[in-house]
Amino acid sequence: MELHLHEEAACHRADLTLKDFKSGVEPIWCPGCGDFGVLQALQRALAANGRPPHEVALVSGIGCSSRLPAYTSAYGFHGVHGRALPVATGLKLARPELEVVVVGGDGDGYSIGGNHFMHACRRNVNLTYIVMDNRVYGMTKGQPSPTTEADWDSDIAPGGVGVSPFSPVAIALAAGANFVARGFALDVKPLADILVAAMKHPGFSFVEVLSPCITFRPEEMDWKKAIKRNAIQTTSDRKAAMAAVMGADELMSGIIFEGDRPAYGQAHVAPAGMAAIEGEFIVDPAA
């Protein structure tokens, strides 16, 4: 098999539908979990994006949300907790012609994986990163994450952790992310539109998705009513975007920022080759 190591104009296939991105594997998610909505939106977006399943790779860490890759028909990588972004970075740099999408949860991405998140924003490799933020560690049965409210009561932090949550979109903007959006899992169609835009955007695209955990945070089902759907004005001015998100309501959906930092570059292929490299070591008195 020959591998194409350089990005190519990918041809767009107009005939793809959501069904083409379904795998036969049954999700382990609780009935009613917001992640079903994200899965559907993503499958829809991938169809619209027009790259066939075998040219798409979904990379994830560990958590309920990180189980997603197996539920699509694309290539997938279900790695260890918190390390999806570096895996995807390596994959994309080695195989730039693939469509690489990273998915995971708020624990995976903002807690253990926070450093990779920050550096991925900065590095700006052409990836799409979707965080299914339910403000809880679902898989481990309900502990507070970096986006959980300070007073949310749980076994591990009775009465709340006492630490205010941070704003993932503000961090992303501060770290240099070039496409920043927020979607809601149960607004499948608008979310799919955001995801299509994210995939089309060159460089690193970050999509924070509010995705209710019906089991450990049933109150998040109220987001259906609370989400403000047209309150965001997309801007290409990072400062303005930052001003708009700092201290603002985190329940607004839409594309917040789309900038024009160039994506992380291609490797230079200098015409040298192995022979020249081997020669560097030689000491030859005759020469």
Next chain:
Amino acid sequence: MELHLHEEAACHRADLTLKDFKSGVEPIWCPGCGDFGVLQALQRALAANGRPPHEVALVSGIGCSSRLPAYTSAYGFHGVHGRALPVATGLKLARPELEVVVVGGDGDGYSIGGNHFMHACRRNVNLTYIVMDNRVYGMTKGQPSPTTEADWDSDIAPGGVGVSPFSPVAIALAAGANFVARGFALDVKPLADILVAAMKHPGFSFVEVLSPCITFRPEEMDWKKAIKRNAIQTTSDRKAAMAAVMGADELMSGIIFEGDRPAYGQAHVAPAGMAAIEGEFIVDPAA
């Protein structure tokens, strides 16, 4: 030895001088390294702060800058690369009456330690964190860090890494840090003043210090001229602070932001005790 587990009004000793904070250990730093200035400013600030050396603990990771604790007469912890903040967090929570200061480099704090940095800003434990930022990994002989210019040439990244540096103060503000300042290593007195303010501030205080690496980045000696010393207007408005630092010149020194988020709380001591806990396990048919 009895340990005081609860914060006490520390008494201020007016008789302390810089000399009281010197240890006999000779720094391994290259002659002319900016870190000498930071050491001096810190010793001065500790004297002004008025806590005697044995009530102070300096915690660091690994790097040239992280060698600092041994050069003072305080208690010290020279840990592993990138993990100074969690060590200090544990120490401060276990012994709230100590003055805990964390020091290290840009590699230690922003690269491998970036996640702890972000979470320390958010958690707001009463620590002072000083990063000696020379925009390079000094100890490993000159590789680019997250604050190195995109085009800075080095062996490991010929022609530059091609990734724009991030702004540590912007990240700190986005992550929730409550005291954010920037100092310059060779402006010893003003830096000492900033450090005194940082120590006095309740909650997490972050001081980014521009500290030239004379060996691998000799051009940084030009900072002496380039630093803008009175260009920063301290604010308690996080949004305003963010607007002021985003995209702005990183060579301005001063206190950027001082907010009033409450510091991470004390543990509640509920009057229960071991007997009640032991009793929870008992099933007694007679009871």
Next chain:
Amino acid sequence: MRSSIAICFAGSGGAGAITAGSTFLQAAARAGYYGLMTKLSGAQVRGGEAAALVEIGVEPLDAQPDRFDVLIALDWDNVGKFAPEVPMDSASIVLADPAAGKPAEAIIATGARLVDFPLAQLASDVKGRGNMIALGAAAALAGIDSGAVEQSIRDLIGAKGEAAIAASLAAVAAGAEAAQSIDSDIRLRPGHPGRRWFGSGNEAIGLGALRGGVRFVAAYPITPATEITEWLAPRMGAVGGRAMLAEDEIAAINMAVGASFGGVPSMTVTSGPGLSLKVETIGLAISAEIPLVIVDVMRVGPSTGIPTKSDQGDLDLALTGTHGDAPRIVLAPMSIADCALTTERAVHLAEALQTPVFVLSDQSLGQTQTIIDEPTRRAEPMTRAMESDKSGADFRRYQPTADNVSPMPAPGVEGRQWVAEGLSHDEFGHPSNAARFHVAGLNKRRDKLENHDYGDIWGEVTGEGETVIVAFGSSVGPVKEAARRLREQDVAIKVVGLRLLAPIPKKQIADAIEGARRVIVVEQNHTGQLYRHLLGAKALPAEAESLARPGPAPFRPGEIAAHIA
């Protein structure tokens, strides 16, 4: 009459199988029995099928049962998936509601006798729930006093009010009544009523930590260890300590190290993947001589493996995980009760020897709920050497001493400031590249562990015989039960349960196996990690045998007995 029986309650999510099991277990406790309960769940995160596997007996129980006497199916929705974990045979009975459809194929294939049991009908007759019918039937079959059942129901659902209690009691009575007609003889001999201790290994570890003096714990959630931190979180405050939720496992261990440097006995808690992340800092704590307890509740590895199932495959990592030569103490509790003692001792050893100490538990010890006698065995306190008669320039943190333990004042003590150091260092703790200091440090850290007298914490020997089985952790229970059965067949067997895995208690092992004709090391992992460890240190003769078998299937006594016989 039987001395122990095993019953499985199973059904789809929400059917209440787990509630039936817990209530049954508690009732058995009140009736004077001992018991164990394991919970099973399907692949779904929540709301999927569930089963409670309960074994109860007249004497304390050491191991999961080989087979189940009764399975009560609340319905058949996916219950067949549990078949490999609920071994049954022709002597077993399955209570199945004809109204719930055909029993699962895999259950039928066991050969167990199917008994029609109209659960739904009975429940609707008394306006109760099927799981309480099942509870009543089980209690009746086992011969558990209805007063004990009633008391347990009052304890567990008392808060819901008298009407709820009455409905449950009516259902229990109906179930018991209906069970009269079942042809079965699994009644237990009478129990020995008295105070019992009810809890899991995870809780017992929490208790041992508090008893030992741990006042700071930091962790990142991970199955099956999270419950320890969750149990400790509210209780730490009650004893003046603190529990921290960290951003990741590396932060967690470093927080604990920082707190310990501050003079406060500290602990971190994790399972395999988290332990892998902690090994760099473990090396730091070893090198800088910082006391620390590391609890690893092992699950099936490698990698994410099977988070909810048990295995003993982290031993290698506990013994040598970190770069460079870094000796540490590794302890493993041999039973749920022993989790408390072992953890308490771990704290003492960490403090007294200024070193990380592992407590190697596993999912099976950690999450099994048990009814046992109160774990009253306690360890003699040992504390950290903080005082020094030297100060100022004379104070040497790593000063050589007879027992290789040096004074470790905590910050706040005047005149004895020192810097904890992961670089190779001299006696003051100053970094040094000199071979003599480096080698002295390596020797000091080895010798302080190897020369310490661990007393009877090293392990336990039970029985006599020329066949000796050596085991650790959760394998000890099934091994002891296997030995008991073999003894009934007149096979003399000695069991050496090792609590101290490092440093290896060579002399005690040598004494225990002296004159043995056959030595077999039993452990639940794929590559015989304990066996290799002991053999590599010449703590066993080269002819010693290995019986190593990985999880997720639990070790059954019958399996071990069959191998040995």
Next chain:
Amino acid sequence: MRSSIAICFAGSGGAGAITAGSTFLQAAARAGYYGLMTKLSGAQVRGGEAAALVEIGVEPLDAQPDRFDVLIALDWDNVGKFAPEVPMDSASIVLADPAAGKPAEAIIATGARLVDFPLAQLASDVKGRGNMIALGAAAALAGIDSGAVEQSIRDLIGAKGEAAIAASLAAVAAGAEAAQSIDSDIRLRPGHPGRRWFGSGNEAIGLGALRGGVRFVAAYPITPATEITEWLAPRMGAVGGRAMLAEDEIAAINMAVGASFGGVPSMTVTSGPGLSLKVETIGLAISAEIPLVIVDVMRVGPSTGIPTKSDQGDLDLALTGTHGDAPRIVLAPMSIADCALTTERAVHLAEALQTPVFVLSDQSLGQTQTIIDEPTRRAEPMTRAMESDKSGADFRRYQPTADNVSPMPAPGVEGRQWVAEGLSHDEFGHPSNAARFHVAGLNKRRDKLENHDYGDIWGEVTGEGETVIVAFGSSVGPVKEAARRLREQDVAIKVVGLRLLAPIPKKQIADAIEGARRVIVVEQNHTGQLYRHLLGAKALPAEAESLARPGPAPFRPGEIAAHIA
């Protein structure tokens, strides 16, 4: 006339000791000799004292010398600190400038003969630098042709122009002239002029990686491994590959795993502390069967230890580091030349067996510069199985096969999409908790490594004798030199250099030690890690002996010979 000599150039920072040493080494190469050079530096990050330890000889050199013939001090500023690393005796000479003050006590204490040598005066006479005077003197003492010295100077400082060259040459000549009056006989026998290969183990690992086909490397800087990535960074582009600087070691290994999943042979490079951080992901790569080369250039541990010095203490971690049972291949190069072959083979094995493969080098192999014959031995290419005749629902990523290696198509191949999985999984790669799939996976991953025929990569046997020394990595060189010397004293010795440390080449070891009267495992660490590894697997008889001694002091042939004799 001598067959080898050892010279040390030392002085304060900026005095040019390292330049003198390198030029001397290169000149020796041109004159037909072989050689080794080790650099020493003081505690300061830069600008502190430095020394170049150079050994040259008529035949290829296997080890650091036991003693030095000559020390040339450019000044005495802190040079005494190097004394423990520059062993000398009464037959050694020290060239010291009387104008530079009294020689260091520690140097005088060696008993070496002090020779007044007016470096500063000579230099000022010819308006040259003292280090070039030293170079001239050393070349004259060794008997190296002045043409070779001139050629090396032209190579190294040619860019500075003819005036600089002329000044250097004048200084060299003056030094050589002044050396005539020194009473010394360390002239070498004539060399065998010819093409030589000049480089370090770190560079050779880079070369081997490129030869093997690695086209993606990701790393985080760490001494003494950084140079590998620095060497590769500009050269990766030249072969169509890519080098990435990651934000930490965990990111680095995950990037490499991602690239490898993409079908591109990948590598990560680190030293001890970084390896500790990578072990979680190593378990993932093992479980998901992802090819990966992991280079660990060992330094003195535990923890931060001594970053600039050598030790073989990461073996335990390489062998079993990660939670759970996770077999991997561990290779160790036995010499600098062997770094290229071993790394090339590591790439092939990783690709062919779809598994992480370790290359365990160390600071001493990595940073020593050497003059050797060109390392032309290459490994037969082996590649990844990417094709499958099944597709769609029939395609099984982990399909059982005779050699336990399954097809691994890369993304982009139509109809064979699969998901790499760290959870226990079935043949399709779907997560499963079932014991049968879990155990099948463990067996598959063990068997594919154990049943593979590694051919002659397993190791090398030299010599014959009833005494057998087993060693690995950088210990093999000094062991071979010790054996050579013992043979000169008519002690027959066989040396078994192990390149394949896991899976253990049991049969080959058994053959090699058959009939041995004495078997000794030699390694540079504190606890005999290789010894315990082999003993625990019964790859050695119980009577085998261990000679384990930690860094930072290099293993000297004389030390090993003395132990054995």
